[in-house]
Amino acid sequence: MKGQxxxxxxxxxxxxxITIKGWLYNIRxxxxxxxxxxxxxxxxxxxxxxxKNIPESVWEACKxxxxxxxxxxxxxxxxxxxxxxxxxxxxxxxEVIQVAHDYPITPKEHGIxxxxxxxxxxxxxxxxxxxxxxxxxxxxxxxxxxxDRDFTLCDTPIFTxxxxxxxxxxxxxxxxxxxxxYLTQSGQLYNEATAxxxxxxxxxxxxxxxxxxxxxxxxxxxxxxxxxxxxATLEDVMELAENFITFIVQxxxxxxxxxxxxxxRDISKLENxxxxxxxxxxxxxAKMLKEGGLAFEYGGDLGAPDETFLSEKYDKPLMVHRYxxxxxAFYMEPDPVDQNLSLSVDILxxxxxxxxxxxxxxxxxxxxxxxxxxxxxxxESAFDWYLDLRKYGSVPHSGFGMGIERCVTWLCxxxxxxxxxPFPRMLYRLKP
Numbered sequence: 001m002k003g004q005x006x007x008x009x010x011x012x013x014x015x016x017x018i019t020i021k022g023w024l025y026n027i028r029x030x031x032x033x034x035x036x037x038x039x040x041x042x043x044x045x046x047x048x049x050x051x052k053n054i055p056e057s058v059w060e061a062c063k064x065x066x067x068x069x070x071x072x073x074x075x076x077x078x079x080x081x082x083x084x085x086x087x088x089x090x091x092x093x094x095e096v097i098q099v100a101h102d103y104p105i106t107p108k109e110h111g112i113x114x115x116x117x118x119x120x121x122x123x124x125x126x127x128x129x130x131x132x133x134x135x136x137x138x139x140x141x142x143x144x145x146x147x148d149r150d151f152t153l154c155d156t157p158i159f160t161x162x163x164x165x166x167x168x169x170x171x172x173x174x175x176x177x178x179x180x181x182y183l184t185q186s187g188q189l190y191n192e193a194t195a196x197x198x199x200x201x202x203x204x205x206x207x208x209x210x211x212x213x214x215x216x217x218x219x220x221x222x223x224x225x226x227x228x229x230x231x232a233t234l235e236d237v238m239e240l241a242e243n244f245i246t247f248i249v250q251x252x253x254x255x256x257x258x259x260x261x262x263x264x265r266d267i268s269k270l271e272n273x274x275x276x277x278x279x280x281x282x283x284x285x286a287k288m289l290k291e292g293g294l295a296f297e298y299g300g301d302l303g304a305p306d307e308t309f310l311s312e313k314y315d316k317p318l319m320v321h322r323y324x325x326x327x328x329a330f331y332m333e334p335d336p337v338d339q340n341l342s343l344s345v346d347i348l349x350x351x352x353x354x355x356x357x358x359x360x361x362x363x364x365x366x367x368x369x370x371x372x373x374x375x376x377x378x379x380e381s382a383f384d385w386y387l388d389l390r391k392y393g394s395v396p397h398s399g400f401g402m403g404i405e406r407c408v409t410w411l412c413x414x415x416x417x418x419x420x421x422p423f424p425r426m427l428y429r430l431k432p
Contacts, residue, residue, distance in 0.1 A: 004020070006041075011086075017074060019072060027065060038071065116429060152194070154203055162383065169209045199230050202225060273316055277319050311350050319348075322341045344360035345357075
């Protein structure tokens with residue numbers, strides 16, 4: 001905006017008089033000096049206000065400022081290694097736009113429920129700001145990775161006529177003329193159709209799961225990126241996934257060092273992320289869990305304790321592949337070596353952060369796909385268009401999905417997924 005300099009750009013304007021439009025982050029005073037900290041969304045800068053350098057009316061106005069008051073500040077930036085961000089602003093004028101009411105989030109300790117109830121304000125804190133900056137960088141990296149490799153972005157519907165995974169985790173909606181629709185669990189099935197048209201595609205959007213889960217890894221609404229490739233095998237997408245994760249990690253390390261520093265993230269654990277990733281057959285994973293004393297039964301899906309146990313044995317993401325067919329989606333291709341297993345893979349983040357990617361090779365046979373739809377008690381009529389893909393040029397094809405929020409949780413090194421999205425939706429939280 002005309003006449004405005006963002007705090008992130010002050011290094012380009014040292015010695016010049018500039019205007020910063022923002023909010024009061026903090027303030028302290030010492031006699032005839034005040035030290036207001038300003039934030040504008042791009043960063044924080046400390047101002048220095050000399051009483052002798054400004055009109056008395058401005059000095060008095062500054063004395064009455066409260067946290068998050070809206071201000072337009074004029075001054076000259078200079079380098080100062082001791083200051084937040086490495087610069088200070090010698091203030092010459094302050095225009096008070098609004099004196100904020102008593103701000104509810106203070107430097108004292110607040111409970112998580114209080115902070116979540118005030119999420120619309122909590123976003124202004126340095127920690128939350130840093131997490132969401134990392135999230136934005138991850139999203140940019142995701143798009144750059146696929147766009148630079150000639151994948152075509154094909155958006156998929158949010159309203160769907162049927163489940164693509166478990167029917168018990170669907171959000172049902174009333175559609176027109178008494179018809180039922182469901183909020184999407186995944187763009188997977190539609191991705192397969194667009195992959196048959198474009199060869200290499202991805203979709204990226206919100207997905208919904210009606211799991212009544214209260215774990216630190218679950219949201220009911222989250223964002224997922226899903227690539228799909230015609231003529232690709234399980235091995236192909238495993239290689240794509242490890243390059244994809246490595247690209248994202250390197251981008252965050254390169255561009256978001258300050259945010260990771262605010263979060264006190266141990267980046268040495270991220271600097272080690274590079275191909276190849278360890279690969280573990282499901283059968284071997286089951287054996288390791290049994291030998292480790294975990295209450296795991298062969299044939300079941302991995303739970304959070306199982307994932308944590310396995311991933312903590314490696315310093316890179318772990319690829320667990322060839323899960324039993326019954327615990328995976330109906331469209332997974334059976335393993336030709338053992339028809340009881342599927343050509344599937346889950347990628348578990350290190351440090352106990354659990355699954356961040358799930359994917360595999362899709363079923364090619366029309367007859368087998370019909371059988372699996374029936375086994376899952378799904379209405380074949382809802383999948384007539386999907387079955388067409390096996391009638392007209394069916395080829396091997398593969399893909400995966402990555403939940404953005406779980407990736408953010410891992411890269412930021414935080415405890416709970418609820419801080420990785422601006423306004424989380426969970427089992428007992430629908431506002432703000």
